[in-house]
Amino acid sequence: MKMKTEKLTVFAPATIANLSCGFDVLGLALDGIGDILHLELTPEPGVSITRVTGADIPLETDRNVAGIAGMAFLEAATGYSGGVRIEIEKRIAPGSGIGSSAASSAGTVWGLNQLLGEPFGLPDLVGFAMKGEALASGAAHADNVAPALYGGITLVRSSHPLDIARVHCPEALHACILHPQIELKTSDARKVLRTSIPLSKGIRQWGNVGGLVTGLFTEDFGLISRSLEDCIIEPVRSLLIPGFDTLREAALAAGALGFGISGSGPSVYALTHGADTAEAVSRALGKAYDAIDIPYTLHHGPVNRRGIYSINPNT
Amino acid sequence: MKMKTEKLTVFAPATIANLSCGFDVLGLALDGIGDILHLELTPEPGVSITRVTGADIPLETDRNVAGIAGMAFLEAATGYSGGVRIEIEKRIAPGSGIGSSAASSAGTVWGLNQLLGEPFGLPDLVGFAMKGEALASGAAHADNVAPALYGGITLVRSSHPLDIARVHCPEALHACILHPQIELKTSDARKVLRTSIPLSKGIRQWGNVGGLVTGLFTEDFGLISRSLEDCIIEPVRSLLIPGFDTLREAALAAGALGFGISGSGPSVYALTHGADTAEAVSRALGKAYDAIDIPYTLHHGPVNRRGIYSINPNT
Numbered sequence: 107m108k109m110k111t112e113k114l115t116v117f118a119p120a121t122i123a124n125l126s127c128g129f130d131v132l133g134l135a136l137d138g139i140g141d142i143l144h145l146e147l148t149p150e151p152g153v154s155i156t157r158v159t160g161a162d163i164p165l166e167t168d169r170n171v172a173g174i175a176g177m178a179f180l181e182a183a184t185g186y187s188g189g190v191r192i193e194i195e196k197r198i199a200p201g202s203g204i205g206s207s208a209a210s211s212a213g214t215v216w217g218l219n220q221l222l223g224e225p226f227g228l229p230d231l232v233g234f235a236m237k238g239e240a241l242a243s244g245a246a247h248a249d250n251v252a253p254a255l256y257g258g259i260t261l262v263r264s265s266h267p268l269d270i271a272r273v274h275c276p277e278a279l280h281a282c283i284l285h286p287q288i289e290l291k292t293s294d295a296r297k298v299l300r301t302s303i304p305l306s307k308g309i310r311q312w313g314n315v316g317g318l319v320t321g322l323f324t325e326d327f328g329l330i331s332r333s334l335e336d337c338i339i340e341p342v343r344s345l346l347i348p349g350f351d352t353l354r355e356a357a358l359a360a361g362a363l364g365f366g367i368s369g370s371g372p373s374v375y376a377l378t379h380g381a382d383t384a385e386a387v388s389r390a391l392g393k394a395y396d397a398i399d400i401p402y403t404l405h406h407g408p409v410n411r412r413g414i415y416s417i418n419p420n421t
Numbered sequence: 422m423k424m425k426t427e428k429l430t431v432f433a434p435a436t437i438a439n440l441s442c443g444f445d446v447l448g449l450a451l452d453g454i455g456d457i458l459h460l461e462l463t464p465e466p467g468v469s470i471t472r473v474t475g476a477d478i479p480l481e482t483d484r485n486v487a488g489i490a491g492m493a494f495l496e497a498a499t500g501y502s503g504g505v506r507i508e509i510e511k512r513i514a515p516g517s518g519i520g521s522s523a524a525s526s527a528g529t530v531w532g533l534n535q536l537l538g539e540p541f542g543l544p545d546l547v548g549f550a551m552k553g554e555a556l557a558s559g560a561a562h563a564d565n566v567a568p569a570l571y572g573g574i575t576l577v578r579s580s581h582p583l584d585i586a587r588v589h590c591p592e593a594l595h596a597c598i599l600h601p602q603i604e605l606k607t608s609d610a611r612k613v614l615r616t617s618i619p620l621s622k623g624i625r626q627w628g629n630v631g632g633l634v635t636g637l638f639t640e641d642f643g644l645i646s647r648s649l650e651d652c653i654i655e656p657v658r659s660l661l662i663p664g665f666d667t668l669r670e671a672a673l674a675a676g677a678l679g680f681g682i683s684g685s686g687p688s689v690y691a692l693t694h695g696a697d698t699a700e701a702v703s704r705a706l707g708k709a710y711d712a713i714d715i716p717y718t719l720h721h722g723p724v725n726r727r728g729i730y731s732i733n734p735n736t
Binding site for chain 1: 442443444445446447576577578579584586587588589614615616617618619620621623624625626628629630631632633634635636638639641644647648653
């Protein structure tokens with residue numbers, strides 16, 4: 107296996123899974139917010155996580171999503187007998203609902219792939235990163251790792267077998283995130299879901315998924331806006347997020363195309379047409395949450411269109 | 422209101438509703454198979470159906486889908502005080518599952534709109550034609566009338582309020598229909614459906630809807646093929662169609678992208694990449710059904726891309 111370099115630093119973006127109607131299938135990558143991973147090949151086999159800053163996360167390989175994803179990669183990379191040393195700057199708060207574990211898992215396998223001369227394609231990398239996701243959320247989902255790796259907007263048509271497609275992402279599409287500083291674990295957020303749904307709501311949901319995908323391909327922002335609706339998961343899960351309805355009202359009043367829960371929460375997201383509206387919506391979300399006695403962080407920016415990338419490829 | 426002409430003959434295409442995963446939301450118009458309607462404006466108000474050939478259908482306005490759709494149009498066309506006389510050549514067998522009632526409803530309102538100088542847009546015409554559909558199937562669905570009027574492939578994101586979008590249709594897409602000559606009413610076919618579904622199957626279905634729409638826009642026939650799956654309705658409804666599994670095997674073995682129930686059946690459909698495969702699939706379907714003691718008709722051809730059209734606009 108050809109080694110391009112022995113060290114690499116990568117930026118792995120935060121992601122919004124679901125996009126309201128597309129529960130468990132749609133996802134979008136964010137620009138300007140993500141984890142930074144420093145990787146260095148080692149002669150010793152295995153994954154060694156030497157340092158994590160920004161979050162209180164175990165360094166043990168088998169208790170760290172990056173460790174598990176990295177091990178899955180190395181086991182498949184039969185031409186390479188060495189290992190990797192990783193330092194992680196967690197800039198995405200764990201448990202925030204914007205793909206914190208996915209960014210570290212995906213960043214690790216993407217970085218390793220670069221260091222070893224790209225032996226694997228993106229679908230393979232998604233598969234390795236999903237092993238990390240299984241540790242984080244109790245299920246091997248691809249709806250955060252797929253957009254992190256592919257960039258833009260992705261559709262996971264099927265997880266088993268894995269079938270991922272890129273959905274066109276209009277350049278004007280921007281995203282806002284408000285992260286209320288409360289704890290809400292993915293595994294807990296899944297527990298509140300009912301295991302069966304009315305057929306009529308299912309029809310409404312897949313009509314919206316079809317509408318959202320059509321709107322994205324045709325850059326019809328009206329259709330995108332009308333399709334950003336979740337009649338199944340959100341009515342239950344939003345009860346776990348203080349101030350959800352107030353935030354929605356504020357986002358829509360400020361011109362958001364749509365508003366909903368990012369992944370399994372507690373972060374909420376809004377999509378907008380253009381940067382100015384994103385800024386206005388972000389301000390409106392902050393103002394609405396100032397009235398509620400919960401600390402929060404805000405982010406807004408364009409969609410990340412290239413996925414994970416190397417920050418200093420030549421060092 | 423400007424009258425372009427007083428007489429018009431229109432071709433109104435047969436349609437495939439659902440397209441497997443897109444139950445109640447997706448639809449496709451067929452080329453080369455449809456009803457022929459002769460319309461003539463009359464000074465007397467109302468809709469008078471003077472003749473129906475090819476099927477045993479009531480002539481009374483309020484018991485005929487074309488009559489009801491035509492009345493809905495005339496009630497809304499406030500600038501016109503006359504009526505219309507209609508002769509219908511039914512070339513789509515009623516109850517066949519390829520939008521027989523929708524073709525007559527949609528053809529009537531489209532023809533009236535032409536005769537009166539196009540006072541209404543396509544969404545309005547869909548609304549009028551849906552009134553006819555309510556008589557035929559017990560519910561005002563747009564999943565046949567929308568593709569009949571728009572042509573190509575349509576998505577009905579929502580029926581109430583009506584929200585219709587065009588989905589890109591690759592030129593190479595062809596369709597096959599086998600109509601087993603058994604009676605299966607839409608209202609009966611709806612009765613076998615369960616009113617609730619497992620969430621896991623819902624996710625699979627909207628993943629497939631997203632995949633099918635993405636595959637159509639990107640002309641990715643592999644993705645189209647993988648997405649043409651219905652894990653919710655077909656397993657129940659296909660039991661009402663003798664030989665369904667045999668037909669599926671034959672279609673897929675002959676190279677079909679996918680196979681399923683057209684609308685609520687009993688017709689089944691296959692989609693193919695190209696005309697040659699459509700012919701081969703059609704032959705294979707016929708051969709498979711020859712072994713079953715039920716008469717059938719076969720059709721194959723490209724997708725109708727222009728919707729309803731006038732056959733002799735100047736007479």
